[in-house]
Amino acid sequence: MQQTKTYKLDLIEPSDTFSADPLNGNAQKLETALTGARSDLESALAGVKSGLESSLAGTKSGLEAALAGVQTSLDWNTASLSDRITALGDRATALEGHKIAAGAYTGNGNQQTISLGFTPIAVLVIGQSLISNTPGLAVTDSPALYYGIPHLVIVPGGFSLPKGGEPPFDGNLYNSSNFVYHYLALS
Numbered sequence: 001m002q003q004t005k006t007y008k009l010d011l012i013e014p015s016d017t018f019s020a021d022p023l024n025g026n027a028q029k030l031e032t033a034l035t036g037a038r039s040d041l042e043s044a045l046a047g048v049k050s051g052l053e054s055s056l057a058g059t060k061s062g063l064e065a066a067l068a069g070v071q072t073s074l075d076w077n078t079a080s081l082s083d084r085i086t087a088l089g090d091r092a093t094a095l096e097g098h099k100i101a102a103g104a105y106t107g108n109g110n111q112q113t114i115s116l117g118f119t120p121i122a123v124l125v126i127g128q129s130l131i132s133n134t135p136g137l138a139v140t141d142s143p144a145l146y147y148g149i150p151h152l153v154i155v156p157g158g159f160s161l162p163k164g165g166e167p168p169f170d171g172n173l174y175n176s177s178n179f180v181y182h183y184l185a186l187s
Contacts, residue, residue, distance in 0.1 A: 099187040109177035116158040120185040123159045128180045136174050
C-alpha cells in the first residue's frame with residue numbers, strides 16, 4: 001500500500017481487496033492531525049484574544065482618563081464662562097441704573113433750567129463761540145463757580161443756569177443771550 005507524501009495517508013490500490021482498516025487508519029490520522037491543529041489554533045487565538053483584551057483595556061483606560069480631563073476642562077470653562085456672564089449681568093444691571101443725556105440749548109441771558117427727566121450727578125457744559133467757550137463742570141452739591149458765584153447748578157430733574165451777581169460779575173458763562181451751548185449730563 002502506498003501513502004501520501006505530506007500526511008502519510010494510506011492509498012488504496014485498484015488491486016487491493018476492500019478493507020475498512022486502511023480507511024479507518026486514514027480517518028484516525030486525520031482526526032489526530034486536526035485535533036492538534038485545532039488545539040494549536042485555539043491556543044494562538046487565546047493569546048491573540050488576551051493581547052487584544054489587554055490592549056483594549058489600556059486604550060479604554062487612556063480614553064477614560066482623556067475624557068475625564070476634557071470633562072474637567074469643560075467644567076472649568078463652563079464655570080468660568082458662567083462667572084463671566086454673571087459679572088456682565090451685574091455690570092449691565094449697574095449701568096441700567098445710570099442715565100446719560102447730551103444736547104444743546106441756546107442761552108437767554110437770564111436764569112433758565114434745562115430739564116433732563118432725571119437728576120444728574122455731573123453736568124459738563126461747553127459754549128460754541130470764542131467769547132463763551134470756557135467749559136463748566138457741576139457735580140452733585142458742587143456748582144460751577146465764577147468768582148465764587150454759581151453759574152451752573154444741578155437741580156432735581158436737570159440743571160439750572162442762574163443769572164450772575166452784581167456788575168462786573170452779572171453775566172453768565174453758560175447762558176449768554178443767543179449763544180449755543182452743548183452739554184453732557186450723567187446720573
